[in-house]
Amino acid sequence: MADQTETSREDGAHRPEAPGVNDVNAWFVREVLPLEPLLMHYLRKQWPNQSEIEDLRQDVYVRVHEAAKKQIPQPAKPFVFRIAHNLLVDRIRREHVVPIEAVADFDELGIAIDAPQPDRSVIARDELRRLQAALDQLPPRAREAVVLGRIEGLNGREIAKRMGIGTATVSAHLANGILALADILTGEVPPQERKS
Amino acid sequence: MTESCDQTLSPARATAQAAADWIQRRQFWDWSEKDQAELDAWLAENPLHLVTYLRLEAAWSRTERLAALNRPLSEVPRVAPEIRNRWLHMRAAVALIAFCVGAGALWLAQKPKENSYVTPIGVHETISLADGSQIELNTDSALRTRVDGNRRVAVLDRGEALFKIKHDAAHPFVVIAGDHRVTDIGTQFMVREQGARVEVAVLEGSARLESANAQSATLKAGDMAVASPHSLVVTKKPEREIANSLAWQRGMLVFSQTPLADVAAELNRYNTKKLVVADADAAKAKIGGTFPTSGVEEVTAAARVLFGLRVEDRGNEIVISR
Numbered sequence: 189m190a191d192q193t194e195t196s197r198e199d200g201a202h203r204p205e206a207p208g209v210n211d212v213n214a215w216f217v218r219e220v221l222p223l224e225p226l227l228m229h230y231l232r233k234q235w236p237n238q239s240e241i242e243d244l245r246q247d248v249y250v251r252v253h254e255a256a257k258k259q260i261p262q263p264a265k266p267f268v269f270r271i272a273h274n275l276l277v278d279r280i281r282r283e284h285v286v287p288i289e290a291v292a293d294f295d296e297l298g299i300a301i302d303a304p305q306p307d308r309s310v311i312a313r314d315e316l317r318r319l320q321a322a323l324d325q326l327p328p329r330a331r332e333a334v335v336l337g338r339i340e341g342l343n344g345r346e347i348a349k350r351m352g353i354g355t356a357t358v359s360a361h362l363a364n365g366i367l368a369l370a371d372i373l374t375g376e377v378p379p380q381e382r383k384s
Numbered sequence: 385m386t387e388s389c390d391q392t393l394s395p396a397r398a399t400a401q402a403a404a405d406w407i408q409r410r411q412f413w414d415w416s417e418k419d420q421a422e423l424d425a426w427l428a429e430n431p432l433h434l435v436t437y438l439r440l441e442a443a444w445s446r447t448e449r450l451a452a453l454n455r456p457l458s459e460v461p462r463v464a465p466e467i468r469n470r471w472l473h474m475r476a477a478v479a480l481i482a483f484c485v486g487a488g489a490l491w492l493a494q495k496p497k498e499n500s501y502v503t504p505i506g507v508h509e510t511i512s513l514a515d516g517s518q519i520e521l522n523t524d525s526a527l528r529t530r531v532d533g534n535r536r537v538a539v540l541d542r543g544e545a546l547f548k549i550k551h552d553a554a555h556p557f558v559v560i561a562g563d564h565r566v567t568d569i570g571t572q573f574m575v576r577e578q579g580a581r582v583e584v585a586v587l588e589g590s591a592r593l594e595s596a597n598a599q600s601a602t603l604k605a606g607d608m609a610v611a612s613p614h615s616l617v618v619t620k621k622p623e624r625e626i627a628n629s630l631a632w633q634r635g636m637l638v639f640s641q642t643p644l645a646d647v648a649a650e651l652n653r654y655n656t657k658k659l660v661v662a663d664a665d666a667a668k669a670k671i672g673g674t675f676p677t678s679g680v681e682e683v684t685a686a687a688r689v690l691f692g693l694r695v696e697d698r699g700n701e702i703v704i705s706r
Contacts (some may be wrong), residue, residue, distance in 0.1 A: 210590075210602040216435065217442045218600055246396040249435040319449055337412050338447055344412035355413075362408035367400055370443035374394040376654070 212256045219264035220252055224370035224374045227272060234276055244279075248272045322372040333358055395432070402426075403437040407444055415554035445594070448558070497510050500528040503543070506678065508632060508655050516550035517557060522576075522632050523654045523677070544576040548629060551589070553587045564611045567592040573603070574630060579613075585626050644669045644691075644704070647683060655680055662705040666693050 207215075227248065231241050250270045261267040323331060329351075336347045348358045389473045393401070406423050409415070503509050503525050511519040513531050521527055524544020530536075533555075538547070540561040549557045549568040559566040561577040564584075571589030575582065584593050585608040593609050594600040599616040603609055606626065609618045628638035632654075639647055645667035648659040654677035661667045669691045675682050680702060687693040688705050696703045 210604075213434075213438055214600055214602050216438055221439055221442055240398040242400075243394050246399070246432055246436060249439070250431045253435050254431055315446070316449060319447055334447070341532070343416075343534050344408075347412070359405065359408055359413075362412060363401065363404035366404040366407050366440055366444050369447060370400075370440045372403075373446060374439065375442040 205256055207256070207260050209257070212253065215260050215264070216249075216253055220249070220268055223265060223268055227268065229267065231273060231276075235279075240253060244272075244275065247275055251275060251360060304319065318373065322369055325372055326365050326368050330361045330368065333361035334365040334369070337362060395435070399432050399436045400440065401432075403433065403440050404611075406437065407440055410448070410554060411444075417457055420553050422568045474635075498528055498530050500526070502526045505656055508635075515552070515555075515557075518548040520546040520548075520633055522546075540575050540577050542577055544574065544632075546572070546574045546587075546633065548572045563595060563613065565594045567594070569602075574626075580613050582611045584611070585621065585629065587626060587630075631674070632677055635677050637677055637679070638673075640672045642672065643667060644671055644687060647671050648704070651675075651677070651680055651683060654678065657684065658701045660701050660703045662703050663693075666691070666706055669693070 218347065224245070227245060228241065231244050231248075232238065235241060235244060248268065248271055252268055255261065255267075257269070285312070323334065326334060331353060333347055336342045336350055337344075344358055345356060347362075348355045351358065387667070400630065406426065409419070418567075423551050427437055441489060468557055497675055501509065501511055503523060504532055505524045506521055509521045511527070511529070512520060513519065513529060513536075515531050515573070516535060517531075517536070519529075519538065522544040525545060526541040527538060527543075527545055528541065529538045530634050536557040538545075538557070538559045540559060545559075547559060547568070549571055551568065551571070557568040559568075559575050560576050561582045562580055564582045566573065566584055569590045569592060571591045572587040573591045574585045574587065576584075584591065584603060586603040586605050588605050590602060590604045592600065592602050593610050593611060593616070595613075595616055599611075601607075601618050602608060603618065606620055606623060607618055608621045608626065609616060611617075625640075628640070631638045637650055639650075642650075645661050648661050652658045657680060659680055666687070669687070671683065671686060671690075673686070673702065684695045684704065688695050694705050696705070
């Protein structure tokens with residue numbers, strides 16, 4: 189029965205007051221995290237030391253989240269890449285590293301900042317298939333623990349009993365699975381780079 | 385925590401492992417208020433903790449849909465296909481739902497410990513769940529629940545329900561309606577399914593609404609959300625307005641400057657004898673007041689007296705025109 193003339197929560201660009209932390213978190217999950225594959229691509233191309241990519245990405249996320257607490261930036265995409273760019277410039281100055289190519293234009297990297305995102309309903313239809321594929325990429329024991337917990341609905345102790353292992357090991361497998369699923373589902377680590 | 389890593393972990397990876405450990409602890413082991421307070425403190429300690437947790441939690445919550453997979457058909461209890469077919473049949477009959485049943489619904493249909501509830505037109509029912517939660521199921525609605533020690537899930541297949549959830553941080557109550565999902569964060573909320581469109585109003589506490597299309601919002605008391613396949617709109621409603629929208633619990637409907645067409649649509653949910661507004665101008669006439677859900681007579685009387693409209697009883701329907 190809600191009327192149709194109301195404004196959307198997405199439309200937060202002109203709100204003068206600081207957004208609530210729940211709004212910021214929801215925005216972060218909804219708008220920023222889906223950019224991760226693109227962001228990783230950008231960071232990998234720009235930064236020589238590949239072992240630092242994950243740290244850089246998390247630094248970008250922290251800066252984005254902190255900035256959004258003052259005002260949620262719309263649209264998210266150019267904002268996130270501006271922050272990433274600035275972070276790399278800071279790091280280059282501070283550490284005197286030589287970047288692969290002196291921080292180029294986004295265009296040269298093939299990242300069209302305002303390119304339309306894929307249709308979300310298409311993403312939704314593929315979701316189950318993606319989840320299944322992600323599950324299949326987990327290390328076997330982590331997969332088993334996640335399947336028992338998430339699909340069979342067992343709790344930690346029951347998983348331990350079923351797998352015939354200690355509760356601490358179950359915790360380790362589950363944490364491992366959660367971590368790997370995030371990497372796969374958020375779409376950044378190619379399978380060969382993960383370790384079990 | 386996570387296994388055998390002999391080299392030094394990067395700060396990002398070390399934090400990610402800590403966050404993953406929090407998530408699995410919270411999900412799979414005993415979880416007390418004290419644990420929650422410790423987690424909250426950890427999240428507040430450092431912004432890196434928070435963004436890392438959000439990233440892992442977002443991916444992990446998506447895997448809830450996995451429950452639809454990996455259950456061989458041989459394990460499906462025999463009654464389930466009949467129930468499902470009956471749903472499909474009813475849906476077709478009512479021509480209400482243009483949307484397929486969500487993954488969670490499919491999973492529920494295949495689970496043995498499932499309860500299902502159906503209310504006929506004009507009837508509402510109170511359902512008490514084993515966990516102490518209570519559900520008010522409104523007219524012409526269908527709901528299935530599965531509540532056990534590990535999971536609390538309800539699927540609203542059709543209609544409207546008010547959920548008064550007994551909060552348990554370790555086992556959040558999840559309501560699936562169409563392709564949308566509502567998770568309670570200690571709360572009372574209303575969910576109404578109208579085909580692909582789902583409405584959620586929060587009366588107390590807060591709840592999280594997620595759509596399969598990756599949109600989501602955290603709703604607080606007084607928030608009303610309308611989710612469709614392509615949008616999610618949240619508005620703040622005055623307390624009275626939300627209370628009014630739940631007057632059906634008392635067998636009443638409250639209208640305030642509501643167009644006659646909407647009044648008729650609302651009444652028709654509760655009555656088999658349908659009210660048809662045959663004239664575009666008549667449809668726009670505004671009506672206010674409190675009516676019983678069976679109050680077709682009262683509304684037609686108001687239409688006749690206040691607006692001078694013509695009311696014609698044709699047996700199975702009542703037509704209002706000029």
